[in-house]
Amino acid sequence: MLAVVPPPVTVRVPSKINLHLSVGDLREDGFHDLTTVFHALSLTDEVTVAVAEEPGVEVYGEGEASVPTGANNLAWRAVQALAAHVGKPDPKVRVVLRKGIPVAGGMAGGSADAAGTLVALTALWKLDLGRDELAGIAAKLGSDVPFALYGGTALGTGRGEQLVPVLSRHTFHWVLAFDQRGLSTPRVYEELDRLREIGDPPRVGSHAPVVEALASGDPRQLALLLGNDLQAAAVSLRPGLRRTLRAGVNAGALAGTVSGSGPTCAFLCADAESALAVAAELAGAGVCRTVRVAHGPVPGARLTGGEELH
Numbered sequence: 471m472l473a474v475v476p477p478p479v480t481v482r483v484p485s486k487i488n489l490h491l492s493v494g495d496l497r498e499d500g501f502h503d504l505t506t507v508f509h510a511l512s513l514t515d516e517v518t519v520a521v522a523e524e525p526g527v528e529v530y531g532e533g534e535a536s537v538p539t540g541a542n543n544l545a546w547r548a549v550q551a552l553a554a555h556v557g558k559p560d561p562k563v564r565v566v567l568r569k570g571i572p573v574a575g576g577m578a579g580g581s582a583d584a585a586g587t588l589v590a591l592t593a594l595w596k597l598d599l600g601r602d603e604l605a606g607i608a609a610k611l612g613s614d615v616p617f618a619l620y621g622g623t624a625l626g627t628g629r630g631e632q633l634v635p636v637l638s639r640h641t642f643h644w645v646l647a648f649d650q651r652g653l654s655t656p657r658v659y660e661e662l663d664r665l666r667e668i669g670d671p672p673r674v675g676s677h678a679p680v681v682e683a684l685a686s687g688d689p690r691q692l693a694l695l696l697g698n699d700l701q702a703a704a705v706s707l708r709p710g711l712r713r714t715l716r717a718g719v720n721a722g723a724l725a726g727t728v729s730g731s732g733p734t735c736a737f738l739c740a741d742a743e744s745a746l747a748v749a750a751e752l753a754g755a756g757v758c759r760t761v762r763v764a765h766g767p768v769p770g771a772r773l774t775g776g777e778e779l780h
């Protein structure tokens with residue numbers, strides 16, 4: 471009798487920016503305590519999983535050449551982690567990543583791929599697992615992976631993996647400036663530790679005003695409050711980002727911030743039309759590799775067929 475092979479499953483998964491990122495002290499485990507406001511953007515990756523005799527990962531699109539396809543790939547680690555969780559040794563699946571999110575860009579692209587893989591495999595293997603159970607596996611894969619499962623706007627604490635949703639009814643419009651090369655996240659955290667040893671780099675205040683601005687839905691109010699403790703470290707390692715940040719505001723954005731550990735810069739705009747105008751001007755300013763527009767918040771990892779996990 472022929473075994474029935476299930477059809478491939480595709481999931482769309484968002485990128486993130488941090489509207490607020492407060493970095494605390496270095497912990498014993500090598501991580502830093504964070505308080506952050508995550509915001510999921512419409513710049514997405516697509517993850518397709520299929521049963522295959524030859525397991526592995528393929529990568530296409532934005533930055534494809536610099537994504538490892540071996541055992542280190544975070545999506546492959548997600549396959550292994552889910553397989554171990556449900557007692558499936560030697561999983562025979564192929565993962566295809568179609569990347570729109572910049573690689574090593576501070577927008578959690580690798581985390582998105584891991585989250586997308588967890589959701590896609592749950593459907594492919596018809597597992598009885600909800601998002602909350604997947605989040606436990608996600609947190610072990612990386613600090614930003616749980617947020618990519620849920621999306622929306624959320625307050626993150628701990629390493630960033632403990633999440634509480636934040637009310638945000640309004641859609642905000644963003645322009646993203648991708649840099650020529652990525653930045654290593656651990657390297658940026660190390661640089662912040664170094665800057666704090668030799669001086670007093672700026673620290674963002676409380677996240678509470680950001681949460682209020684999100685509830686009000688006024689982009690002008692939110693623009694005044696964007697803040698990221700990692701920005702000084704990213705700019706220290708990549709001084710050209712200063713010019714990029716200035717160019718976005720000169721082009722008409724309300725404010726700009728380095729996204730996560732950078733080097734991508736995110737510019738908040740008054741509306742969709744203004745975002746298109748800022749993007750066009752920034753693209754011509756010669757300060758970055760490429761420019762995208764996006765909006766947020768958007769949902770977390772979703773099957774493209776519209777089905778839902780429970």
Ligand code: C5P
Pocket residue numbers: 500501502503504611612613614628629630655656657659
């Ligand atoms: O969790 P993730 O694998 O994304 O973290 C990558 C690196 O970023 C960590 O190894 C650590 O150096 C740094 N990091 C940190 N504190 C956090 C999150 C990440 O120091 N809360």
